[in-house]
Amino acid sequence: MSEMTVYEDRLARQMDRGEFVLAVVTATKPDFYKQAPVVDAARERGLPCFVLHTGQHYDDVLGHGLAEYDLEDRIAVDLGIRGGLSEKTAQVHERISELADRLEQWEDTTVLPLVHGDTHAAGIVPQAWQFATNQAVAHNEAGLRGMSPDFDFDADPAATVEAQWEGEWSLNRAEPFPEQYDTFVGSAASHYHFAPVDLNREHLESEGYPTAVDGRERIPVVGNSVVDAIAQKTDADLEESIFDIYPVLAERDDWIRVDIHRRANLLPERFSAIVEAVIGLVEAGYNVNFLELTATRKALEEYGYRERLLALEAERENFLFTGLWKKHAHVYEFLQSGQCLAELTDSGSMQEELNVIDETICLTARFNTDRPETVFDAETNLLVPPVSGEYMTEMVEYVVETDDVRERLQSGETIYGENPAEQIVAFLDDRRDDVPFDWAHDRVGFETGAADFEYL
Numbered sequence: 001m002s003e004m005t006v007y008e009d010r011l012a013r014q015m016d017r018g019e020f021v022l023a024v025v026t027a028t029k030p031d032f033y034k035q036a037p038v039v040d041a042a043r044e045r046g047l048p049c050f051v052l053h054t055g056q057h058y059d060d061v062l063g064h065g066l067a068e069y070d071l072e073d074r075i076a077v078d079l080g081i082r083g084g085l086s087e088k089t090a091q092v093h094e095r096i097s098e099l100a101d102r103l104e105q106w107e108d109t110t111v112l113p114l115v116h117g118d119t120h121a122a123g124i125v126p127q128a129w130q131f132a133t134n135q136a137v138a139h140n141e142a143g144l145r146g147m148s149p150d151f152d153f154d155a156d157p158a159a160t161v162e163a164q165w166e167g168e169w170s171l172n173r174a175e176p177f178p179e180q181y182d183t184f185v186g187s188a189a190s191h192y193h194f195a196p197v198d199l200n201r202e203h204l205e206s207e208g209y210p211t212a213v214d215g216r217e218r219i220p221v222v223g224n225s226v227v228d229a230i231a232q233k234t235d236a237d238l239e240e241s242i243f244d245i246y247p248v249l250a251e252r253d254d255w256i257r258v259d260i261h262r263r264a265n266l267l268p269e270r271f272s273a274i275v276e277a278v279i280g281l282v283e284a285g286y287n288v289n290f291l292e293l294t295a296t297r298k299a300l301e302e303y304g305y306r307e308r309l310l311a312l313e314a315e316r317e318n319f320l321f322t323g324l325w326k327k328h329a330h331v332y333e334f335l336q337s338g339q340c341l342a343e344l345t346d347s348g349s350m351q352e353e354l355n356v357i358d359e360t361i362c363l364t365a366r367f368n369t370d371r372p373e374t375v376f377d378a379e380t381n382l383l384v385p386p387v388s389g390e391y392m393t394e395m396v397e398y399v400v401e402t403d404d405v406r407e408r409l410q411s412g413e414t415i416y417g418e419n420p421a422e423q424i425v426a427f428l429d430d431r432r433d434d435v436p437f438d439w440a441h442d443r444v445g446f447e448t449g450a451a452d453f454e455y456l
Contacts (some may be wrong), residue, residue, distance in 0.1 A: 001078035002055065004095045010050060011076040015106045016151060017048040018295055020432035023077075023113045025137075027054040027121035027185045032065030033328055035116050037228030037421035038140065045422075047429050049291050050076035052099075052113060052442075054121045054242075055090065061251045064326050067373050069229075085178060089124050094128065095127035111137070112428065114435055115186060115444035117141040118370065123182025126189030135191075135437045139422060141224060142193035144183045144202030144348070147372040148172040153387055161405060164382055169410040172368040176262045180370065186187055191436040194424050196224040196352075196414055213443060216434070223417020226352045233329040234336065242330040248320055249334065251401055252287045253340040256396070257334070257360075257408065259291040262346040266299040266388060275305045276389025279343075281396060282312060282389065293403070335360045343398055354415060355380045361409040363396060373415060380412035 014021050022042055024035050030454065035051075042049035051074045051455045053066070066072045078249045081088050103111055113129055115137055126137045187193060188227045195201040195211060201219045204213055221389065228390040243250040260266075260274055282288050292300065300306035313321040324329055334340050336352070340360045343350055351371040354362035355378050361380040374381035384395045399405050411435045417423075 002082050004080050005078040006099075006280045006382050010074070014076065015103070015109055019113050020429060020431075021048040021050065021109055022302060023050055023052040023111050025052045025054070025113050025115045025125055026066070026071065027056045027081075027116075027119045029065050029328075031116045031119060031121070032069050032071060033229040033233075034141065034225045035114070035349065036065075036069035036347070037225045037232065038424055039071065039392070041228075041425040045425050045429055047424060047425055050074060052065070052076070052125075053078045054081045054088075054125070056081050056121070058086065065328060065409070068352050069329055071231075085120065088120060092121070092124045093128045093131065096125065097132040101133040103118040110436065112426075112431075113137040113190075114376050114424075115139055115190075116157055118144050118176075118183035118186075119387070120178060120182050122186040123178070123184075124186075126186045130437075135435070137436070138192040138194065138428065139186055139190040139277065140194045141196055142183070142187060142219070143195045143202075143204045144180075144370040145171060145177060145203040145279060146173045146180050146368040146370045148368040149375075149383070150297040150320075151271075151367070151385065152386070157395045160395065160398070160403075165379055167371055169376060174187050174262050174369055175347075175366065176348070176370070177264065183370070190440070191218070192428070192431075194218045194420075195219055195221045195416075197221060197373050197377070198418075199377070210443060212316060213438065214445065216431070217427070219287035219319075220423070220427055221417075222427070224412075224421045225424070226349060226353050227356055227416050227418065228421045229273070230329075230332060230353060230356050233332045236329040236333070237307060238327070238329055238333065239374055242334050243323065243337075245306035245340075246289075246322065246411055248317070249289070249339055252318060253339050254400075255287045255289055255334075255339055256281060256342045256344055256400075257289045257291070257340055258344045259293065259324075260344075260346050260365060261293045261295050263295075263368070265346050266295060268303060270386040271299050271303060271305075273386040273388050275300070275303075277386075277392035279308075279312065280389055280393035281393070282316055284393070284397065285318065286322075286400075287318045291322055291324055293324050332357070344396065351381050352416060354396045355412070356414055358410050358412075361399070361406060363399060365392070378412045378415045379408055380410075380414075382409065407429075 053075045054076045081091045147169045151169045313319050335357050342361045344363045346365045353373045355374050363384045365386050367385045
Protein backbone atom coordinates (compact mmCIF):
# COMPACT_ATOMS: atom_id res chain seq x y z
CA MET A 1 0.00 0.00 0.00
CA SER A 2 1.31 3.47 -0.84
CA GLU A 3 1.63 6.16 1.81
CA MET A 4 0.90 9.87 2.07
CA THR A 5 3.76 12.13 1.01
CA VAL A 6 4.07 15.66 2.38
CA TYR A 7 6.51 17.99 0.64
CA GLU A 8 7.34 19.98 3.74
CA ASP A 9 9.09 22.90 2.04
CA ARG A 10 6.27 23.46 -0.46
CA LEU A 11 3.65 23.22 2.27
CA ALA A 12 5.45 25.56 4.67
CA ARG A 13 6.08 28.10 1.90
CA GLN A 14 2.32 28.58 1.49
CA MET A 15 1.20 28.02 5.09
CA ASP A 16 3.65 30.64 6.41
CA ARG A 17 2.25 33.33 4.12
CA GLY A 18 -0.89 34.29 6.01
CA GLU A 19 -4.15 33.37 7.68
CA PHE A 20 -5.85 31.83 4.63
CA VAL A 21 -4.53 29.15 2.29
CA LEU A 22 -6.33 27.51 -0.63
CA ALA A 23 -5.73 23.76 -1.06
CA VAL A 24 -6.68 22.90 -4.63
CA VAL A 25 -7.65 19.22 -4.74
CA THR A 26 -6.77 17.09 -7.77
CA ALA A 27 -7.60 13.42 -8.21
CA THR A 28 -8.21 12.35 -11.81
CA LYS A 29 -7.41 13.60 -15.30
CA PRO A 30 -10.27 16.16 -15.61
CA ASP A 31 -9.13 17.80 -12.37
CA PHE A 32 -5.69 18.51 -13.76
CA TYR A 33 -6.87 20.75 -16.57
CA LYS A 34 -9.87 22.27 -14.80
CA GLN A 35 -8.11 22.98 -11.50
CA ALA A 36 -4.80 24.14 -12.96
CA PRO A 37 -6.28 27.51 -14.06
CA VAL A 38 -7.42 28.08 -10.46
CA VAL A 39 -3.88 27.44 -9.19
CA ASP A 40 -2.52 29.86 -11.79
CA ALA A 41 -5.11 32.51 -10.91
CA ALA A 42 -4.30 32.19 -7.20
CA ARG A 43 -0.61 32.66 -7.90
CA GLU A 44 -1.31 35.73 -10.04
CA ARG A 45 -3.51 37.25 -7.32
CA GLY A 46 -1.10 36.46 -4.51
CA LEU A 47 -3.48 34.11 -2.73
CA PRO A 48 -1.55 31.39 -0.84
CA CYS A 49 -2.26 28.09 -2.56
CA PHE A 50 -0.98 24.54 -2.81
CA VAL A 51 -2.14 21.39 -4.61
CA LEU A 52 -3.56 18.55 -2.53
CA HIS A 53 -3.35 15.51 -4.82
CA THR A 54 -5.12 12.28 -3.95
CA GLY A 55 -2.69 10.30 -6.09
CA GLN A 56 -5.40 8.31 -7.90
CA HIS A 57 -4.11 9.09 -11.39
CA TYR A 58 -0.35 8.69 -11.29
CA ASP A 59 0.72 6.65 -14.32
CA ASP A 60 2.43 7.99 -17.42
CA VAL A 61 -0.77 8.50 -19.43
CA LEU A 62 -3.55 9.28 -16.97
CA GLY A 63 -1.19 11.20 -14.72
CA HIS A 64 0.50 13.16 -17.50
CA GLY A 65 -1.80 16.14 -16.98
CA LEU A 66 0.06 17.00 -13.79
CA ALA A 67 3.16 17.68 -15.88
CA GLU A 68 1.30 19.09 -18.88
CA TYR A 69 -0.45 21.72 -16.76
CA ASP A 70 2.60 22.51 -14.58
CA LEU A 71 1.11 21.13 -11.38
CA GLU A 72 3.83 18.70 -10.28
CA ASP A 73 5.97 21.28 -8.46
CA ARG A 74 2.90 22.75 -6.80
CA ILE A 75 1.84 19.53 -5.08
CA ALA A 76 2.46 19.96 -1.33
CA VAL A 77 0.56 16.83 -0.29
CA ASP A 78 0.07 13.54 -2.16
CA LEU A 79 -2.34 11.30 -0.28
CA GLY A 80 -1.18 8.23 -2.22
CA ILE A 81 -4.70 6.84 -2.66
CA ARG A 82 -5.02 3.46 -4.38
CA GLY A 83 -7.50 0.60 -4.78
CA GLY A 84 -11.25 0.21 -5.26
CA LEU A 85 -13.96 2.62 -4.18
CA SER A 86 -14.16 1.30 -0.63
CA GLU A 87 -10.38 1.28 -0.20
CA LYS A 88 -10.06 4.80 -1.61
CA THR A 89 -12.80 6.08 0.67
CA ALA A 90 -11.19 4.65 3.79
CA GLN A 91 -7.73 5.90 2.81
CA VAL A 92 -9.00 9.43 2.11
CA HIS A 93 -10.61 9.63 5.56
CA GLU A 94 -7.54 8.30 7.31
CA ARG A 95 -5.04 10.49 5.47
CA ILE A 96 -7.09 13.68 5.56
CA SER A 97 -7.33 13.21 9.32
CA GLU A 98 -3.55 12.76 9.48
CA LEU A 99 -3.05 15.86 7.32
CA ALA A 100 -5.38 17.92 9.53
CA ASP A 101 -3.27 16.97 12.55
CA ARG A 102 -0.10 18.09 10.76
CA LEU A 103 -1.67 21.43 9.83
CA GLU A 104 -2.47 22.22 13.46
CA GLN A 105 1.00 23.73 13.87
CA TRP A 106 -0.40 26.66 11.87
CA GLU A 107 -3.27 27.10 14.31
CA ASP A 108 -4.18 30.61 13.15
CA THR A 109 -4.37 29.68 9.46
CA THR A 110 -7.58 28.59 7.74
CA VAL A 111 -7.03 26.00 5.00
CA LEU A 112 -9.87 25.76 2.50
CA PRO A 113 -9.82 22.72 0.18
CA LEU A 114 -11.32 23.30 -3.27
CA VAL A 115 -12.64 20.09 -4.81
CA HIS A 116 -13.80 19.74 -8.37
CA GLY A 117 -16.71 18.28 -10.29
CA ASP A 118 -17.99 14.77 -9.77
CA THR A 119 -14.86 12.72 -9.10
CA HIS A 120 -14.78 10.40 -6.10
CA ALA A 121 -12.56 12.94 -4.37
CA ALA A 122 -15.31 15.55 -4.78
CA GLY A 123 -17.59 13.33 -2.73
CA ILE A 124 -15.21 11.97 -0.11
CA VAL A 125 -12.68 14.76 0.56
CA PRO A 126 -15.38 17.23 1.76
CA GLN A 127 -16.78 14.62 4.14
CA ALA A 128 -13.34 13.62 5.42
CA TRP A 129 -12.27 17.25 5.84
CA GLN A 130 -15.42 18.20 7.75
CA PHE A 131 -15.15 15.17 10.04
CA ALA A 132 -11.48 15.96 10.74
CA THR A 133 -11.68 19.75 11.12
CA ASN A 134 -15.34 20.73 11.62
CA GLN A 135 -14.98 22.98 8.58
CA ALA A 136 -16.40 22.74 5.08
CA VAL A 137 -14.78 23.04 1.65
CA ALA A 138 -15.39 24.88 -1.61
CA HIS A 139 -16.64 23.08 -4.72
CA ASN A 140 -15.65 24.04 -8.25
CA GLU A 141 -18.21 22.84 -10.83
CA ALA A 142 -20.92 22.26 -8.23
CA GLY A 143 -24.56 21.31 -8.78
CA LEU A 144 -24.09 18.74 -11.56
CA ARG A 145 -27.36 16.80 -11.56
CA GLY A 146 -28.42 14.22 -14.13
CA MET A 147 -31.50 14.87 -16.25
CA SER A 148 -33.29 12.92 -19.00
CA PRO A 149 -35.58 14.01 -21.81
CA ASP A 150 -38.95 12.35 -22.38
CA PHE A 151 -37.67 9.66 -24.75
CA ASP A 152 -39.75 7.61 -27.14
CA PHE A 153 -37.47 4.80 -28.26
CA ASP A 154 -39.85 3.85 -31.06
CA ALA A 155 -39.61 7.32 -32.56
CA ASP A 156 -37.50 8.08 -35.60
CA PRO A 157 -34.24 10.06 -35.20
CA ALA A 158 -35.88 13.35 -36.17
CA ALA A 159 -38.47 13.00 -33.41
CA THR A 160 -35.79 11.96 -30.92
CA VAL A 161 -33.79 15.09 -31.68
CA GLU A 162 -36.91 17.25 -31.43
CA ALA A 163 -37.78 15.73 -28.04
CA GLN A 164 -34.36 16.69 -26.69
CA TRP A 165 -34.30 20.25 -27.98
CA GLU A 166 -37.96 21.15 -27.50
CA GLY A 167 -39.44 18.59 -25.07
CA GLU A 168 -39.67 18.14 -21.32
CA TRP A 169 -36.73 17.06 -19.16
CA SER A 170 -36.74 15.68 -15.63
CA LEU A 171 -34.19 14.83 -12.95
CA ASN A 172 -32.54 11.44 -13.36
CA ARG A 173 -29.61 11.12 -10.96
CA ALA A 174 -29.14 7.37 -11.41
CA GLU A 175 -26.05 7.86 -13.57
CA PRO A 176 -23.21 8.21 -14.01
CA PHE A 177 -22.24 6.10 -11.00
CA PRO A 178 -20.49 6.87 -8.73
CA GLU A 179 -20.09 10.38 -10.14
CA GLN A 180 -23.68 11.45 -9.46
CA TYR A 181 -23.40 10.14 -5.91
CA ASP A 182 -20.10 11.93 -5.39
CA THR A 183 -21.20 15.33 -6.64
CA PHE A 184 -24.45 15.08 -4.65
CA VAL A 185 -22.91 14.15 -1.30
CA GLY A 186 -19.99 16.50 -1.85
CA SER A 187 -22.42 19.40 -1.84
CA ALA A 188 -23.42 18.62 1.75
CA ALA A 189 -19.96 19.42 3.14
CA SER A 190 -19.28 22.42 0.88
CA HIS A 191 -19.49 25.99 2.15
CA TYR A 192 -19.14 27.62 -1.26
CA HIS A 193 -20.60 26.14 -4.44
CA PHE A 194 -19.22 27.47 -7.72
CA ALA A 195 -21.96 26.79 -10.27
CA PRO A 196 -21.06 26.64 -13.97
CA VAL A 197 -24.51 27.83 -15.12
CA ASP A 198 -27.80 29.03 -13.62
CA LEU A 199 -29.28 25.51 -13.83
CA ASN A 200 -26.66 24.18 -11.41
CA ARG A 201 -27.46 26.95 -8.96
CA GLU A 202 -31.17 26.16 -9.28
CA HIS A 203 -30.50 22.49 -8.45
CA LEU A 204 -28.56 23.45 -5.34
CA GLU A 205 -31.13 25.98 -4.22
CA SER A 206 -33.93 23.42 -4.63
CA GLU A 207 -31.94 21.05 -2.39
CA GLY A 208 -31.81 23.62 0.40
CA TYR A 209 -28.39 25.18 -0.01
CA PRO A 210 -28.52 28.93 0.73
CA THR A 211 -27.63 31.19 -2.17
CA ALA A 212 -26.48 33.79 0.35
CA VAL A 213 -26.03 34.13 4.13
CA ASP A 214 -26.01 37.58 5.76
CA GLY A 215 -25.99 39.06 2.28
CA ARG A 216 -22.84 37.14 1.35
CA GLU A 217 -23.09 35.06 -1.83
CA ARG A 218 -22.61 31.31 -1.43
CA ILE A 219 -23.53 29.90 -4.88
CA PRO A 220 -22.03 32.22 -7.49
CA VAL A 221 -22.48 31.34 -11.17
CA VAL A 222 -18.92 31.58 -12.49
CA GLY A 223 -18.85 29.46 -15.64
CA ASN A 224 -16.60 26.44 -16.07
CA SER A 225 -12.81 26.52 -15.77
CA VAL A 226 -12.57 24.20 -18.77
CA VAL A 227 -12.83 27.49 -20.70
CA ASP A 228 -9.49 28.56 -19.23
CA ALA A 229 -7.93 25.18 -19.96
CA ILE A 230 -8.95 25.34 -23.62
CA ALA A 231 -7.62 28.89 -23.92
CA GLN A 232 -4.32 27.79 -22.37
CA LYS A 233 -3.80 24.84 -24.74
CA THR A 234 -5.21 26.28 -27.97
CA ASP A 235 -2.33 26.74 -30.42
CA ALA A 236 0.05 25.17 -27.90
CA ASP A 237 3.65 24.84 -29.05
CA LEU A 238 3.74 21.07 -29.50
CA GLU A 239 6.99 19.28 -30.26
CA GLU A 240 4.94 16.66 -32.12
CA SER A 241 1.52 17.14 -33.68
CA ILE A 242 -1.26 14.59 -33.29
CA PHE A 243 -1.14 14.40 -37.10
CA ASP A 244 2.51 13.30 -36.88
CA ILE A 245 1.55 10.54 -34.47
CA TYR A 246 -1.47 9.43 -36.52
CA PRO A 247 -0.96 10.68 -40.12
CA VAL A 248 -4.24 9.12 -41.28
CA LEU A 249 -6.09 11.80 -39.28
CA ALA A 250 -4.79 14.36 -41.76
CA GLU A 251 -5.18 12.15 -44.83
CA ARG A 252 -8.92 11.62 -44.26
CA ASP A 253 -11.42 14.12 -42.86
CA ASP A 254 -14.83 14.19 -41.14
CA TRP A 255 -13.69 11.82 -38.40
CA ILE A 256 -16.02 10.52 -35.74
CA ARG A 257 -13.97 10.16 -32.56
CA VAL A 258 -15.35 7.67 -30.01
CA ASP A 259 -14.40 7.56 -26.33
CA ILE A 260 -16.38 5.39 -23.91
CA HIS A 261 -15.46 4.63 -20.31
CA ARG A 262 -18.46 5.08 -17.95
CA ARG A 263 -19.24 2.05 -15.81
CA ALA A 264 -22.87 1.80 -16.95
CA ASN A 265 -21.84 1.84 -20.61
CA LEU A 266 -19.61 -1.17 -19.98
CA LEU A 267 -22.64 -3.31 -19.15
CA PRO A 268 -23.00 -6.07 -21.79
CA GLU A 269 -26.09 -4.79 -23.60
CA ARG A 270 -25.00 -1.18 -23.73
CA PHE A 271 -21.41 -1.89 -24.62
CA SER A 272 -22.52 -4.21 -27.40
CA ALA A 273 -24.78 -1.47 -28.77
CA ILE A 274 -21.92 1.03 -28.78
CA VAL A 275 -19.35 -1.26 -30.41
CA GLU A 276 -21.86 -2.52 -32.99
CA ALA A 277 -22.64 1.13 -33.79
CA VAL A 278 -18.92 1.80 -34.30
CA ILE A 279 -18.67 -1.18 -36.62
CA GLY A 280 -21.83 -0.12 -38.45
CA LEU A 281 -20.50 3.40 -38.99
CA VAL A 282 -17.18 2.09 -40.31
CA GLU A 283 -18.91 -0.30 -42.67
CA ALA A 284 -21.12 2.57 -43.88
CA GLY A 285 -17.96 4.43 -44.91
CA TYR A 286 -17.54 6.91 -42.05
CA ASN A 287 -14.05 7.60 -40.72
CA VAL A 288 -14.00 6.45 -37.10
CA ASN A 289 -11.31 6.71 -34.42
CA PHE A 290 -12.13 4.43 -31.47
CA LEU A 291 -10.17 5.14 -28.27
CA GLU A 292 -9.33 2.23 -26.01
CA LEU A 293 -9.16 3.30 -22.38
CA THR A 294 -8.21 0.86 -19.60
CA ALA A 295 -11.83 0.06 -18.72
CA THR A 296 -12.75 -0.08 -22.41
CA ARG A 297 -10.06 -2.67 -23.14
CA LYS A 298 -11.28 -4.89 -20.30
CA ALA A 299 -14.81 -4.75 -21.69
CA LEU A 300 -13.64 -5.44 -25.25
CA GLU A 301 -11.76 -8.50 -24.06
CA GLU A 302 -14.55 -9.67 -21.76
CA TYR A 303 -17.20 -9.52 -24.48
CA GLY A 304 -15.01 -10.80 -27.30
CA TYR A 305 -14.88 -7.61 -29.35
CA ARG A 306 -11.19 -6.68 -29.24
CA GLU A 307 -9.99 -9.12 -31.91
CA ARG A 308 -12.89 -8.07 -34.09
CA LEU A 309 -11.88 -4.40 -33.89
CA LEU A 310 -8.23 -5.23 -34.57
CA ALA A 311 -9.30 -7.16 -37.66
CA LEU A 312 -11.53 -4.27 -38.72
CA GLU A 313 -8.59 -1.86 -38.46
CA ALA A 314 -6.48 -4.16 -40.61
CA GLU A 315 -9.20 -4.36 -43.25
CA ARG A 316 -10.48 -0.78 -43.35
CA GLU A 317 -8.50 2.42 -43.94
CA ASN A 318 -11.33 4.44 -42.41
CA PHE A 319 -10.96 2.86 -38.94
CA LEU A 320 -8.29 3.96 -36.45
CA PHE A 321 -8.05 2.03 -33.18
CA THR A 322 -5.88 3.86 -30.61
CA GLY A 323 -5.16 4.08 -26.93
CA LEU A 324 -5.91 7.13 -24.81
CA TRP A 325 -4.05 10.16 -26.14
CA LYS A 326 -1.44 11.22 -23.61
CA LYS A 327 -1.40 14.98 -24.16
CA HIS A 328 -4.58 16.94 -23.61
CA ALA A 329 -3.29 19.55 -26.04
CA HIS A 330 -3.41 16.87 -28.75
CA VAL A 331 -7.11 16.37 -28.12
CA TYR A 332 -7.78 20.08 -28.49
CA GLU A 333 -5.54 20.25 -31.56
CA PHE A 334 -7.61 17.59 -33.29
CA LEU A 335 -11.03 18.84 -32.18
CA GLN A 336 -10.21 22.35 -33.41
CA SER A 337 -8.50 21.27 -36.64
CA GLY A 338 -11.57 20.88 -38.81
CA GLN A 339 -10.67 17.22 -39.38
CA CYS A 340 -13.04 15.94 -36.68
CA LEU A 341 -16.73 16.06 -37.53
CA ALA A 342 -18.15 14.59 -34.31
CA GLU A 343 -17.25 13.13 -30.94
CA LEU A 344 -19.34 10.19 -29.71
CA THR A 345 -18.63 10.20 -26.00
CA ASP A 346 -19.92 9.44 -22.54
CA SER A 347 -17.61 12.00 -20.92
CA GLY A 348 -19.14 14.85 -18.96
CA SER A 349 -16.16 17.10 -19.57
CA MET A 350 -16.24 16.52 -23.31
CA GLN A 351 -19.82 17.80 -23.42
CA GLU A 352 -18.54 21.04 -21.85
CA GLU A 353 -15.45 21.25 -24.04
CA LEU A 354 -17.41 20.85 -27.28
CA ASN A 355 -19.71 23.64 -26.20
CA VAL A 356 -16.64 25.87 -26.40
CA ILE A 357 -15.10 24.20 -29.47
CA ASP A 358 -17.60 24.60 -32.30
CA GLU A 359 -15.61 22.79 -35.00
CA THR A 360 -16.65 19.37 -33.63
CA ILE A 361 -20.20 18.38 -32.71
CA CYS A 362 -20.98 16.44 -29.54
CA LEU A 363 -23.02 13.23 -29.43
CA THR A 364 -23.41 11.69 -25.98
CA ALA A 365 -23.91 7.94 -25.59
CA ARG A 366 -26.10 8.09 -22.50
CA PHE A 367 -29.73 7.88 -21.41
CA ASN A 368 -29.25 10.97 -19.24
CA THR A 369 -26.69 13.73 -18.85
CA ASP A 370 -25.43 15.84 -15.98
CA ARG A 371 -24.72 18.62 -18.49
CA PRO A 372 -28.29 18.92 -19.88
CA GLU A 373 -27.79 22.64 -20.43
CA THR A 374 -25.57 21.75 -23.41
CA VAL A 375 -28.63 20.16 -25.04
CA PHE A 376 -31.69 22.28 -24.29
CA ASP A 377 -30.01 25.64 -23.66
CA ALA A 378 -26.88 25.72 -25.80
CA GLU A 379 -28.03 23.14 -28.40
CA THR A 380 -24.43 21.97 -28.87
CA ASN A 381 -25.07 18.38 -27.76
CA LEU A 382 -27.48 15.51 -28.36
CA LEU A 383 -27.98 12.22 -26.54
CA VAL A 384 -27.58 9.02 -28.54
CA PRO A 385 -28.88 6.39 -26.09
CA PRO A 386 -27.11 3.01 -26.36
CA VAL A 387 -30.30 1.07 -27.11
CA SER A 388 -28.86 -1.05 -29.91
CA GLY A 389 -26.19 -0.81 -32.56
CA GLU A 390 -28.78 -0.16 -35.24
CA TYR A 391 -30.52 2.55 -33.21
CA MET A 392 -27.26 4.38 -32.50
CA THR A 393 -26.01 4.11 -36.08
CA GLU A 394 -29.25 5.57 -37.43
CA MET A 395 -29.12 8.43 -34.91
CA VAL A 396 -25.52 9.34 -35.70
CA GLU A 397 -26.10 9.13 -39.46
CA TYR A 398 -29.21 11.32 -39.19
CA VAL A 399 -27.42 14.01 -37.21
CA VAL A 400 -24.28 14.24 -39.33
CA GLU A 401 -26.12 13.99 -42.66
CA THR A 402 -28.94 16.44 -41.86
CA ASP A 403 -27.63 19.89 -42.65
CA ASP A 404 -29.87 21.94 -40.36
CA VAL A 405 -29.28 19.63 -37.36
CA ARG A 406 -25.52 19.52 -37.87
CA GLU A 407 -25.29 23.27 -38.41
CA ARG A 408 -27.49 23.94 -35.37
CA LEU A 409 -25.09 21.90 -33.23
CA GLN A 410 -22.07 23.72 -34.64
CA SER A 411 -23.53 27.19 -34.13
CA GLY A 412 -25.03 26.76 -30.67
CA GLU A 413 -24.51 29.21 -27.84
CA THR A 414 -21.31 29.10 -25.79
CA ILE A 415 -22.54 29.05 -22.19
CA TYR A 416 -19.58 28.49 -19.85
CA GLY A 417 -18.46 32.07 -19.35
CA GLU A 418 -15.17 33.94 -19.42
CA ASN A 419 -12.26 33.74 -16.97
CA PRO A 420 -14.00 31.36 -14.54
CA ALA A 421 -10.84 30.59 -12.56
CA GLU A 422 -10.15 34.25 -12.01
CA GLN A 423 -13.73 34.70 -10.75
CA ILE A 424 -13.36 31.79 -8.31
CA VAL A 425 -10.13 33.13 -6.86
CA ALA A 426 -11.44 36.69 -6.58
CA PHE A 427 -14.53 35.39 -4.75
CA LEU A 428 -12.42 33.43 -2.24
CA ASP A 429 -9.90 36.22 -1.81
CA ASP A 430 -12.78 38.44 -0.67
CA ARG A 431 -13.70 35.85 1.97
CA ARG A 432 -10.29 35.18 3.53
CA ASP A 433 -11.60 36.14 6.97
CA ASP A 434 -14.81 34.08 6.84
CA VAL A 435 -15.07 30.84 8.81
CA PRO A 436 -16.08 28.08 6.32
CA PHE A 437 -18.74 26.48 8.51
CA ASP A 438 -22.33 27.24 9.59
CA TRP A 439 -24.44 26.30 12.54
CA ALA A 440 -28.21 26.69 12.31
CA HIS A 441 -28.13 29.91 14.31
CA ASP A 442 -25.71 31.36 11.75
CA ARG A 443 -28.14 30.63 8.93
CA VAL A 444 -31.03 32.40 10.71
CA GLY A 445 -28.93 35.36 11.82
CA PHE A 446 -28.95 34.74 15.59
CA GLU A 447 -25.94 36.14 17.45
CA THR A 448 -24.72 33.83 20.22
CA GLY A 449 -21.70 35.84 21.24
CA ALA A 450 -19.42 32.88 20.49
CA ALA A 451 -17.24 33.23 17.45
CA ASP A 452 -16.34 29.60 17.00
CA PHE A 453 -17.33 26.11 18.05
CA GLU A 454 -15.56 22.77 18.19
CA TYR A 455 -16.79 19.28 18.90
CA LEU A 456 -16.49 18.47 22.59
